[in-house]
Amino acid sequence: MSVRRSAVMEPYTRHEALCRLDRQIIPLMEILEAERADIVSSYDIGKLLSDHGALDPSAASGDDLLKLNVGGSHSSVRRKHLTSVEGTLLAVLLGGRWDGRLVRDADSRIFIDVCPDAFGAVRDTLLEGGKEAVDQLMDQIKERNRSGPHDFWTALLLSPIDKPSSDAPTTTQAECDEPTVPSEGLLSELSGFMSEVESFVKTFTAKKNELDSERAAKKAAYDQTMMEITAVMPFLAPLSGDDPIRSIDVCGTLISTVQSTSDEMGDIGLHNRFDMWPAPIEDVPVDHVRRLVDYYRRKRHAASLPNTHLLGGVRVPLLTERAARQETFNKTAQMYGVDTQSSPNGRGGGAVFTEMQSGVRYQVVRPGSGPKPTRDQHVKIDVIEWRDDFEGQVVVRVSDQPEWTQEVLTDMRVGEVRRVTLPARLSDTGKEAYLEYRLVATL
Template sequence: MSQPAAAAAACGNAEGGGQKKRKTPEGAAESDKGRKSFEQSLDVAFDCLDSIRVDLEAFKASITQRITELNGNPEFVASDAVDMQVLELNVGGEYVKVKRQTLCLLCGTVLSELFCGRWDQALLRDAQNRLFVEMYPPAFHWIVGQMLLLQDGDIDHISLPDDRQTDPSFSAYVRLLLYDPSAKKPRSTAITTPDENAQQPAPSPAAAAAAAGNMELEPSVSDPGEMATPDAGGGGTNPSPALSVHPKSTEKTVGKVSDLQAALQDVVAQRTALEQRMQALEPFLRSRLHGGEEDRVVEIDVLGTKIATSLATASHLGDDSPLFNRFCKWQNEVYVASVEHVRRVVDIVRRQRITGAMPTGEERLPIPESEREGFRRVLGMYGVDEEQLFGPTDGLLTDAHLQLMAASLRDVRELRDRPLSPSLPVRLGGPLKRVYKASLHGWRYLDFLDCIRGHGPLLLLLRAAETQELLAVLIEEELRIDGPRSVGNEEQDTEETTIATRHWWWKLEGTEDRPQTGLLGEADRPYAYVYLADLKGRINGVSDFQVAEEEGLECLLNLCGNSLSLGVKRGDAAPPPPAAAAATGGGGGGQGSDAAHRSLARCQAVLLGGERPGDWPEEWSERHEKHGEEVYCLVDDGFDFICDEIEVYALVRPPRPGGGWMTD
């Protein structure tokens, strides 16, 4: 067919019905959508890059500002000459000379940051212009010695020996100064060697983009050089070399995206680590005190030996404290105490200021028993709370009791999944604080509730008057009563409060005939509920093991699965023992009509046969008529017994060191 004829036929087909019509051109504007979309994507990318740059500049400015606020030098640049400098230091009153590079050996640690040179102008200086280091001198000497061994290759890491682990004057500073916030930071994926790159196949642009940005990808062809184009008949695909795009430029761009993501992750991690280092070293730097006074070095002379600290530490207990007066007001020569005792007392206050907490129960000052009384006198001289270090001198609880309890809880499966917080210490002092002593604070239920309010976990101790047997209960949560409840427009008193909380109990002291002690009940099934009488209420229906009748017992506090009751009321029960009654002024410990004014002194303690510890003789039990099972009388004096002392200790959660910068 000739070309004119073909054209005519095509024209005829267009005019006839049912014939295929040609598409009408949509214009240049519609055809330009692809280019506009490309430009819009470029604009979004540029905006993202600009936003990232703004954020990075803000990061840099915030770090610079923080360094300036701490009196550091934001323009400092390290050099070999700086590293080789010999530093003259005053460490808690002792003169020390050491090379800067020795202290900066472990890059990334707080110690390295503190002495790198950036903070020299921020550190305190003594009268001889020596840099002042606020810490226990023997601990600093030990750290320097370890650094020298590490530097010479004699050791490959630093670890505290056992005797130093439990000495807070060593362990606190070693943990703080050798802390490296960046140590757990994962290695950046951008850091690779050429050999490693050669061994790995280059990722496709799509895969690299997905890995770099977690982007959702559109379906793509296997080879970007082969673009699908319709053939003349509208079906199938043909390779179109004219439209092929070389992938190298795309791969290079995607590679930069991956590098950028890795760099940003590294920037965030390094910024966080630097902020943590600055937070940790801040207590060692000079600062302005609350009254606006500049911090400075203050010192005293103890038997000819200088002991120095900062004004911030000396005033930490208050401007009227004996410690402040000794360093700042009184004659600064001391002849009535040993150098080590005074140095230790100063360091207790120093560590409290720097780390935010007193020593824990596991960290004990290595004061020999023969020197303990003398050391207590020095603590009193300088106004330091000795009970927080050693526990009360007149308490029921001992280190041996704590160790027995801690050992029995060590293998409890329940505590592996949900550990106590804080954990039970193995020594008195530290986080264990006595908050209630019946003979001191009063035997009334109200006295008990007032003293324990706001505290938890709690450790409750009861001592039987006749046999001196000792029972203990560890309660995980705070105990509090609900009080009156509003019903409609009227306020009604409740009878009792139920608290869901895990608790365990022990017998800590026995008798000569019944010396067995240990954890009671089933360790892996802690007791779940504690019942407290409300102030005008009572707990009714408690099992009465002293009599066979069905009447229930009335008490003020019931726990350990109905096995232990305090404040038992039995008719016209006898008042507490004379010592207890005298401690509350006579009637304060009696059997008042309201629960608030009744005494806690009468108690009941039993153990069901199924909970008998394996080493307890069966003959100690008896088959109870009412319950139809064996029950053990826990106190040799009988199911009911009178206490001559009740104490409650609170496990105090200490503040995080340095305001929370250090991880466990």
């Protein structure tokens, strides 16, 4: 028996025994090193911020006077007031980290593409009572289900940026218990060796658990930073290229937005008004244009929201308090190509329009009771076009007008008000146009 054992063990030298142990230990040590390296490379917050153009926020001071241009309205506020409620989108945006990527106007004012009245309410709340006043305001917003005129912006700017959900596994009792190496049935001579093996197993397990906890913490911090970046991104200038400020003078009041909001409008009159025709608007209420622009601001921001609780506030600017005001506002909206009565995107789909043989589409706003004109008659009409110009009561001979105009006028009755959508191929500008006719009389 002893001879057989000697024959088996003889080639198992000390060197061979150590090599075999190394072949087990080295891969485990490499696993720990690889885990550490992966954590560092996967959740490098410094690199993440640098890649997105962030600055060191310690260079900013709470006493900095921030000169602002909010949707065309100028104001100046100390940084410490606007960032007094930590963790909110507004505090993150203006905390200093993103100063290098904030949109600025020609006078180096920070441009914020938000409704000026809404931002003024936010600013005044912070100045009046800080976090306590904000909490009260947020409670009121929830009570009215975010239906107030400024609730969308207030909730967006003053709500804490959502924290990411944790994917870290829950620690169980079994994971808390230290691992042990079974020693039953072993020779007493192996007790010291097995003690070292058990010590290694415990140390490895502890280190692995530490790395798992570190990974979970690093990932949570990284995800939170990523959520903050995502939240402020719609307010920042692009890393490459530009998002220029576009402005319209409406009855002496400047209404400004950024190109990305104008692009959100699509190929409609309102977009063209910002991009193609710089003349002042003198015949449309300021509030009407502000509402239309604010609607598209909200649409643009809503597209990047991580949750949906603010989506109900997107269309609020398209709804007025009184029916009479709604009718006149709808007329302005239609003139600029915005349908306030149909689909949620505000670009038509629900209003009843009838297509004529020429391709012109129309909607009867108010029916008339008088006779229809013939092509040989002169007619007195009111015309409103998207270019903001109310032409007044002009007298024209029907047969002198373009064929599509003749088709429209001869189909109307005196007293009728009709909205017309003119396809691009029939428009002088090569763009879809929106008009409203009122047939006053035949002559």
